[in-house]
Amino acid sequence: MAFITSLGISDLAIALFFIGLFGAMTQRNIMKTIMSVGIMDMGAILYFAMSNLPKNARPPIKGTPVEVMADPVPQALMITAIVIGVSVIAMCLAMYMRVAYRYRTAEWSILTSRVEK
Amino acid sequence: MPLSSILYLIVLLPVTLAAAGYFLPQKRYHVLMGLTNLTVSMLAIMLFYVVRGAGPLEHLMAGWPEGIAIRLVADSLSAPLVMLGALFCTGTLLFSTRADYLDKTFIFLFMSLESALLGIFLSADLFNIYVLIELSMLIIAILIMYKQDKQSVYDAMLYLMMNFIAMAFMLLGLGFIYRITGVLDLDMMQERIAMLESPRAVMLPFAMIMTAIALKAAMFPLFSWLPRAHGAPSAPAIVSAVLSGVQVKTGVYLLIRVSHVFASQLDASTFFLVLGFITSVIGFLLAICQKDIKLILAYHTVSQMGLIVMGINLGTETAFYGGLYHIINHALFKGLLFLTAGTIIESYHRRSYAEIRGVMRTMPAIGIGTLAGMLGITGAPFFNGSISKYFISDGLQGDWGGMAMFIINLGTTLSFVKYSVVLFGKPAIKLSVPRDPWVACVSLIFGAACLLGGLFGGPAVQWLFGPSLRAAGALSLQKLAGFGVTLGIAVLAYLYIVSRIGTVLTRVRTNRFTFNQLTVMLTIFFMILLAFLWLYGSDADPVFIDAILPRP
Numbered sequence A: 001m002a003f004i005t006s007l008g009i010s011d012l013a014i015a016l017f018f019i020g021l022f023g024a025m026t027q028r029n030i031m032k033t034i035m036s037v038g039i040m041d042m043g044a045i046l047y048f049a050m051s052n053l054p055k056n057a058r059p060p061i062k063g064t065p066v067e068v069m070a071d072p073v074p075q076a077l078m079i080t081a082i083v084i085g086v087s088v089i090a091m092c093l094a095m096y097m098r099v100a101y102r103y104r105t106a107e108w109s110i111l112t113s114r115v116e117k
Numbered sequence B: 001m002p003l004s005s006i007l008y009l010i011v012l013l014p015v016t017l018a019a020a021g022y023f024l025p026q027k028r029y030h031v032l033m034g035l036t037n038l039t040v041s042m043l044a045i046m047l048f049y050v051v052r053g054a055g056p057l058e059h060l061m062a063g064w065p066e067g068i069a070i071r072l073v074a075d076s077l078s079a080p081l082v083m084l085g086a087l088f089c090t091g092t093l094l095f096s097t098r099a100d101y102l103d104k105t106f107i108f109l110f111m112s113l114e115s116a117l118l119g120i121f122l123s124a125d126l127f128n129i130y131v132l133i134e135l136s137m138l139i140i141a142i143l144i145m146y147k148q149d150k151q152s153v154y155d156a157m158l159y160l161m162m163n164f165i166a167m168a169f170m171l172l173g174l175g176f177i178y179r180i181t182g183v184l185d186l187d188m189m190q191e192r193i194a195m196l197e198s199p200r201a202v203m204l205p206f207a208m209i210m211t212a213i214a215l216k217a218a219m220f221p222l223f224s225w226l227p228r229a230h231g232a233p234s235a236p237a238i239v240s241a242v243l244s245g246v247q248v249k250t251g252v253y254l255l256i257r258v259s260h261v262f263a264s265q266l267d268a269s270t271f272f273l274v275l276g277f278i279t280s281v282i283g284f285l286l287a288i289c290q291k292d293i294k295l296i297l298a299y300h301t302v303s304q305m306g307l308i309v310m311g312i313n314l315g316t317e318t319a320f321y322g323g324l325y326h327i328i329n330h331a332l333f334k335g336l337l338f339l340t341a342g343t344i345i346e347s348y349h350r351r352s353y354a355e356i357r358g359v360m361r362t363m364p365a366i367g368i369g370t371l372a373g374m375l376g377i378t379g380a381p382f383f384n385g386s387i388s389k390y391f392i393s394d395g396l397q398g399d400w401g402g403m404a405m406f407i408i409n410l411g412t413t414l415s416f417v418k419y420s421v422v423l424f425g426k427p428a429i430k431l432s433v434p435r436d437p438w439v440a441c442v443s444l445i446f447g448a449a450c451l452l453g454g455l456f457g458g459p460a461v462q463w464l465f466g467p468s469l470r471a472a473g474a475l476s477l478q479k480l481a482g483f484g485v486t487l488g489i490a491v492l493a494y495l496y497i498v499s500r501i502g503t504v505l506t507r508v509r510t511n512r513f514t515f516n517q518l519t520v521m522l523t524i525f526f527m528i529l530l531a532f533l534w535l536y537g538s539d540a541d542p543v544f545i546d547a548i549l550p551r552p
Helices: A009-026 A030-049 A072-103 A108-114 B005-023 B026-054 B078-095 B104-122 B126-144 B152-181 B186-194 B200-216 B225-230 B237-261 B269-289 B293-313 B317-348 B364-378 B384-395 B398-422 B437-455 B457-465 B477-496 B502-510 B515-536
Strands: B057-060 B071-074
Touching: A009 A030, A009 B152, A009 B515, A030 A072, A030 A108, A030 B152, A030 B515, A072 A108, A072 B126, A072 B152, B005 B026, B005 B057, B005 B071, B005 B078, B005 B104, B026 B057, B026 B071, B026 B078, B026 B104, B071 B078, B071 B104, B078 B104, B078 B237, B078 B317, B078 B437, B104 B126, B104 B237, B126 B152, B126 B225, B126 B237, B152 B186, B152 B200, B152 B225, B152 B515, B186 B237, B200 B237, B200 B515, B225 B237, B225 B293, B237 B269, B237 B293, B237 B317, B269 B293, B269 B398, B269 B502, B269 B515, B293 B317, B293 B384, B293 B398, B317 B364, B317 B384, B317 B437, B317 B457, B364 B384, B364 B398, B364 B437, B384 B398, B384 B437, B384 B457, B384 B477, B398 B477, B437 B457
Parallel strands: none
Antiparallel strands: B057 B071
16 A cells, blocks of 8 residues: 555656557457557656646646746747657548548457458 | 758748648749759769868857757768768659659658758757657658558558557657656767766667667668558659658668667667668568559568668678668669559559560650669769678678678569569550650669769768778679679579569468557567576777767
8 A cells, every 4th residue: 555655646657658558468359559659658757747846736837936837948848749649640630531431340350461462 | 151051941941831832833833843953963973072171060049058959960970861862852743754643742741751851951959859750650651642542541540540559669769768868869869878877877878769760761670660651552763763762771870870860878789780681681572572663662672771771780890881872873873663563554554573474665764764773772892882782791791790791682683573574565454655755764874873972982972971981892703704694693593593483472462460460579579688688788889980979
């Protein structure tokens, strides 16, 4: 129990990353792998955003005293990373739609065998 | 305007002008983009001479102090690559002046890709590099499925998802490294990593970032995205050429840069040396199995990337510069081969090497270009490949080293003996090939560059990177005889072995890995790299890289 209560959000983020990786390795459904990849990306982003974050830190918005301000660099960078992640996932989904219409399947193994030689 | 804003211009000019001029009609837009490319090439050449004369040039964006600002820097490693990238893109765009796929959207995507690639070479901020890699990844995915025929959407999807997983690894690694050092700027990071007491702290981030970079550099077993992207049936010729010529080089470039940043604590050069050899061998073995001429070339890119990574990690100065020179050479001859292969496929409407004959007769310029490219890649005397391979083999001393080089050379020659059948013989079908002076000119120029890079190998290395190495040994009697023997064995092996094991080749060729298997491979690669670093990683670093990448 002491172990569980000592875990922070950063540890959760790493766990999330590897859960996503596990999903990408094991799920046969294409939709689920896309979701897994998204979870991986979110785990990495969450971990990054939590870096250099002291306890009781306040968001880096105008008016916050510098002593209690959270490190603004990760926040700024992660907004970029979130946007990139969303656009890549959107593109994967759009491609999946085309592939699903063409090959009539939602499984990687069937899809791989149906692709023209 | 300070001189360093030239760095800005090189990165931003292609994409901003491509966006701003988008309202122009097709013809004028094309001309404008051609001029833009010429300007960027001029700027890149100027930048190269400035860096040659006055040392590294850097620019801190938006006037922030060092460490916080996003920094652009051109030093003696990146300046030649920027010049290569800019000239290469100009050449390929000229090559396809009359191509029918060249509509406005395509040109816009192509110019954006050029900006992203030049940005990766010039940026000295790891997060910036991450963003630019993601950008180029998205553009490439669109370009792969540009004509949307056959399995192109599947190829692009697999490419995008594999690369996205690798980039997630990189992002998590960046998070770790930011937590430890508090900066993302490469020089500051290097200073702070050198101050760490134990390499254990940066082991995990290093392994994560290196996994992503190894996938970008198409190392075994992470290369399976490359043939899909580079040999994609629906990608136009110039896309394949730019991907193989410039884009895959960003992986090697980052491999050099990032391992140099971590060099004071961790050294994975032995790991990458062995990996380079395995990649090289697997690459040509798979190339021998292919029938599609573009796929033969794509698997050869994998093989040559292995050779480059070997050269860079061998640990001697000559081999290191040999590896760098091979980056340039590979861009020239592989770009040329992909461009000509695209033209051949378009005029014959066939993709299999077995169905194409007599290119020399139907399209002499393309034929000569292909021949020059093949001589370059097999390391024939007087061509550029022979020089860089000679430098790389300089680091491979002893029986095992010589053997390794011989195996790689033999494999390369063998598959190009197979490829060369398209040049000769009589075409089976009647062809009406329209005369296209742009295609002929550009292929002859690239071919001439291959020859010149071989004739003036030593001076070329000195001009590009600085050190003066003696290349005379590449033309020694021993090397000439070695090439002759290799060619002889390759022809015999092709006639008596390769052409008789068709069923085996077909089985290898049609074997495909699913996405799950590829992800498992990526994870295993990451774990092996981590285990290697844990056991053997904390050695001293090789000193000679400091000559080209000075310590801050």
